[in-house]
Amino acid sequence: MYKKSPKFIIRCDSNNQDFVELIRQLDIELGERYGTLQSSYGQYNLIPYIDTVVVGYVCGTPAGCGCFKKCSEKTVEIKRMYVKSEYRRKGIAVGILSELEKWAFELRFSKAILETGIKQPEAIGLYLKNGYLRIDNYGQYKGMQTSICFEKDLVF
Numbered sequence: 001m002y003k004k005s006p007k008f009i010i011r012c013d014s015n016n017q018d019f020v021e022l023i024r025q026l027d028i029e030l031g032e033r034y035g036t037l038q039s040s041y042g043q044y045n046l047i048p049y050i051d052t053v054v055v056g057y058v059c060g061t062p063a064g065c066g067c068f069k070k071c072s073e074k075t076v077e078i079k080r081m082y083v084k085s086e087y088r089r090k091g092i093a094v095g096i097l098s099e100l101e102k103w104a105f106e107l108r109f110s111k112a113i114l115e116t117g118i119k120q121p122e123a124i125g126l127y128l129k130n131g132y133l134r135i136d137n138y139g140q141y142k143g144m145q146t147s148i149c150f151e152k153d154l155v156f
Contacts, residue, residue, distance in 0.1 A: 007058050007092065009099045013051040018062035022055065026065075026082035033119045034146070052076075052107075054099045056083070056092045063087040066096045068104055071113065076104045078114040081123065093126050105154045113151045115141050124148060 012019065053067040064083030068076040078100055083092045101112060114132070116123040132150035141147040 007056065007063075007090075007095065009054050009056045009095055011099070011103060012053050012055060014049055014053050014067065016053060016055060018055050018057075019053050019065050019067075022062055022065040022082055022084070023080055025084065026080060029082075029085075030117075034117065050079075052100075052103060054096055054103070056096045058087055058090075058092070064092045064096050066100050068100050068112065070109075074109055075111045075113060076109045078112050081114075081116075081126075088122065094130065097126065097130055101152070101154055102156065105156050110154055111151060112154055113138060113149065115147050115149045118146050118148060127152075 010016075014020070050067050050069055052069070054065065055062055056064040062084075064081075064087060066078060066081040068078050071077045078097070081093065081096065083096070104112060112132075113135070114127065115137070116127065127150045130152070132152045135149050135151045136142075137144060137147050137149045141149055
Protein backbone atom coordinates (compact mmCIF):
# COMPACT_ATOMS: atom_id res chain seq x y z
CA MET A 1 0.00 0.00 0.00
CA TYR A 2 1.20 3.51 -0.69
CA LYS A 3 1.20 6.59 1.49
CA LYS A 4 -1.00 8.47 -0.98
CA SER A 5 -3.81 5.93 -0.67
CA PRO A 6 -6.37 6.12 2.14
CA LYS A 7 -4.83 2.97 3.67
CA PHE A 8 -1.09 2.42 3.91
CA ILE A 9 1.44 0.51 5.99
CA ILE A 10 4.92 1.56 7.03
CA ARG A 11 7.87 -0.43 8.32
CA CYS A 12 9.54 1.06 11.35
CA ASP A 13 10.89 0.12 14.76
CA SER A 14 9.42 0.07 18.24
CA ASN A 15 10.45 3.68 18.87
CA ASN A 16 7.72 4.83 16.46
CA GLN A 17 5.33 6.90 18.60
CA ASP A 18 2.25 5.67 16.74
CA PHE A 19 3.30 2.09 17.54
CA VAL A 20 3.89 2.99 21.19
CA GLU A 21 0.40 4.51 21.47
CA LEU A 22 -1.28 1.59 19.69
CA ILE A 23 0.44 -0.86 22.06
CA ARG A 24 -0.80 1.17 25.02
CA GLN A 25 -4.34 0.85 23.65
CA LEU A 26 -3.84 -2.88 23.02
CA ASP A 27 -2.78 -3.42 26.63
CA ILE A 28 -5.89 -1.58 27.87
CA GLU A 29 -8.14 -3.73 25.69
CA LEU A 30 -6.45 -6.96 26.79
CA GLY A 31 -6.83 -5.89 30.41
CA GLU A 32 -10.55 -5.37 29.85
CA ARG A 33 -10.93 -8.79 28.20
CA TYR A 34 -8.81 -10.84 30.60
CA GLY A 35 -8.80 -8.85 33.84
CA THR A 36 -6.08 -9.74 36.32
CA LEU A 37 -5.15 -12.81 34.28
CA GLN A 38 -3.55 -10.48 31.72
CA SER A 39 -0.81 -9.56 34.18
CA SER A 40 0.62 -13.09 33.88
CA TYR A 41 1.18 -12.43 30.15
CA GLY A 42 2.76 -9.02 30.57
CA GLN A 43 6.29 -10.36 30.80
CA TYR A 44 5.90 -11.99 27.35
CA ASN A 45 4.64 -8.83 25.71
CA LEU A 46 7.50 -6.53 26.59
CA ILE A 47 9.18 -5.05 23.55
CA PRO A 48 12.12 -3.00 24.83
CA TYR A 49 13.37 -2.49 21.26
CA ILE A 50 12.48 -4.29 18.07
CA ASP A 51 13.37 -3.23 14.55
CA THR A 52 10.67 -5.21 12.71
CA VAL A 53 7.47 -3.24 13.37
CA VAL A 54 4.70 -2.22 11.00
CA VAL A 55 2.02 0.41 11.53
CA GLY A 56 -1.11 0.67 9.40
CA TYR A 57 -2.79 3.99 8.69
CA VAL A 58 -6.17 5.09 7.38
CA CYS A 59 -6.18 8.62 5.97
CA GLY A 60 -3.06 9.40 8.01
CA THR A 61 -4.48 8.12 11.31
CA PRO A 62 -2.72 5.17 13.02
CA ALA A 63 -5.18 2.27 12.82
CA GLY A 64 -3.21 -0.85 13.73
CA CYS A 65 0.17 -2.45 14.22
CA GLY A 66 2.18 -5.62 14.62
CA CYS A 67 5.77 -6.78 14.83
CA PHE A 68 7.88 -9.91 14.83
CA LYS A 69 10.96 -11.17 16.59
CA LYS A 70 13.42 -13.90 15.71
CA CYS A 71 12.85 -17.23 17.47
CA SER A 72 15.35 -19.36 15.57
CA GLU A 73 17.33 -19.23 12.35
CA LYS A 74 14.17 -20.01 10.36
CA THR A 75 11.28 -18.92 12.61
CA VAL A 76 9.81 -15.60 13.72
CA GLU A 77 7.14 -14.95 16.30
CA ILE A 78 4.42 -12.48 15.34
CA LYS A 79 3.73 -10.18 18.30
CA ARG A 80 1.51 -7.28 19.34
CA MET A 81 -1.03 -7.47 16.52
CA TYR A 82 -3.70 -4.84 17.10
CA VAL A 83 -6.26 -2.86 15.15
CA LYS A 84 -8.38 -0.15 16.77
CA SER A 85 -12.00 -1.27 17.06
CA GLU A 86 -13.31 1.39 14.66
CA TYR A 87 -11.01 0.09 11.90
CA ARG A 88 -11.72 -3.62 12.29
CA ARG A 89 -13.22 -5.66 9.45
CA LYS A 90 -11.74 -3.26 6.89
CA GLY A 91 -8.68 -5.29 5.85
CA ILE A 92 -6.17 -3.47 8.08
CA ALA A 93 -5.18 -6.56 10.08
CA VAL A 94 -4.80 -8.65 6.91
CA GLY A 95 -2.54 -5.97 5.44
CA ILE A 96 -0.42 -5.74 8.59
CA LEU A 97 -0.09 -9.52 8.90
CA SER A 98 0.77 -9.84 5.21
CA GLU A 99 3.44 -7.12 5.48
CA LEU A 100 4.99 -8.83 8.52
CA GLU A 101 5.08 -12.18 6.71
CA LYS A 102 6.58 -10.60 3.59
CA TRP A 103 9.24 -8.80 5.62
CA ALA A 104 10.15 -11.96 7.53
CA PHE A 105 10.41 -13.86 4.25
CA GLU A 106 12.66 -11.13 2.80
CA LEU A 107 14.93 -11.68 5.83
CA ARG A 108 15.04 -15.40 4.92
CA PHE A 109 12.75 -16.76 7.61
CA SER A 110 10.54 -19.64 6.51
CA LYS A 111 8.03 -19.98 9.35
CA ALA A 112 5.93 -17.72 11.57
CA ILE A 113 4.45 -18.70 14.91
CA LEU A 114 2.18 -16.74 17.20
CA GLU A 115 0.03 -16.87 20.30
CA THR A 116 -3.36 -15.36 20.89
CA GLY A 117 -6.00 -15.75 23.55
CA ILE A 118 -9.27 -17.62 23.75
CA LYS A 119 -11.14 -14.35 24.36
CA GLN A 120 -10.02 -12.93 21.00
CA PRO A 121 -12.26 -14.66 18.46
CA GLU A 122 -11.57 -12.01 15.81
CA ALA A 123 -7.83 -12.73 16.05
CA ILE A 124 -8.38 -16.48 15.88
CA GLY A 125 -10.53 -16.00 12.78
CA LEU A 126 -7.92 -13.74 11.18
CA TYR A 127 -5.16 -16.30 11.59
CA LEU A 128 -7.25 -19.24 10.39
CA LYS A 129 -8.44 -17.30 7.31
CA ASN A 130 -4.83 -16.41 6.49
CA GLY A 131 -3.44 -19.92 6.47
CA TYR A 132 -2.27 -20.38 10.04
CA LEU A 133 -2.64 -23.83 11.55
CA ARG A 134 -3.29 -24.48 15.22
CA ILE A 135 -0.34 -26.07 17.01
CA ASP A 136 0.40 -27.18 20.55
CA ASN A 137 1.22 -24.27 22.80
CA TYR A 138 4.93 -23.54 22.63
CA GLY A 139 7.53 -22.11 24.99
CA GLN A 140 6.15 -19.92 27.74
CA TYR A 141 2.56 -20.66 26.63
CA LYS A 142 2.73 -24.39 27.38
CA GLY A 143 0.08 -25.25 29.92
CA MET A 144 -1.67 -21.88 29.64
CA GLN A 145 -5.33 -22.71 29.15
CA THR A 146 -6.19 -19.25 27.80
CA SER A 147 -3.56 -19.37 25.02
CA ILE A 148 -3.95 -20.66 21.49
CA CYS A 149 -0.89 -21.00 19.26
CA PHE A 150 -0.55 -21.08 15.49
CA GLU A 151 2.09 -21.47 12.80
CA LYS A 152 2.42 -20.84 9.07
CA ASP A 153 5.06 -21.68 6.51
CA LEU A 154 6.13 -18.50 4.74
CA VAL A 155 6.20 -18.85 0.96
CA PHE A 156 5.91 -16.12 -1.64
